[in-house]
Amino acid sequence: GAGVSQTPSNKVTEKGKYVELRCDPISGHTALYWYRQSLGQGPEFLIYFQGTGAADDSGLPNDRFFAVRPEGSVSTLKIQRTERGDSAVYLCASRPTSGTLNTGELFFGEGSRLTVL
């Protein structure tokens, strides 16, 4: 498809387990963002990639959270030793960093809903 793709769409896990969430951005988009959206709240910034490097990871809540983008396209958000408070929808977004469309809008996927029991 032409949009941002996120898998899995739903993930249920037990407290203490390890989880990986995958994001496949729009082809050619060099900038990639991860956001977390808790119930009833707006999305909160987690991390931003420009190409392969994490340019800003200031939103990661603690060292249990880590994200990679080894080839500058697909990104994986990794959560170790999951806790019930990690339950949320994890949204991925991408955008081109150049071109005529320069309002800076982000193109979002439909998110991965994580439930930690």
Next chain:
Amino acid sequence: AQKITQTQPGMFVQEKEAVTLDCTYDTSDPSYGLFWYKQPSSGEMIFLIYQGSYDQQNATEGRYSLNFQKARKSANLVISASQLGDSAMYFCAMRRSSGGYNKLIFGAGTRLAVHP
């Protein structure tokens, strides 16, 4: 610190009527951008409209317009001729233009229900 405030948790509107969703923001940056996104039940965030802090005119996109009042730091979204498909969560967001990248800060959102 930058902050977006949406004071209306929920709004109701009759089909074909206009509705205004409120958004106020706080920033010390002279250059910034303001966005509105729609989030239907599917979960995807859909971009609606953008306003740059130096834009002289209010942004419009079809049935969406942004009532930008810079001195009051408000950026309200106006939806004209509401349709049943407009029922969704609406988020106001702000981007700081300095820093070289477009990290968006979102408000808590307003849930809009359009009644037939």
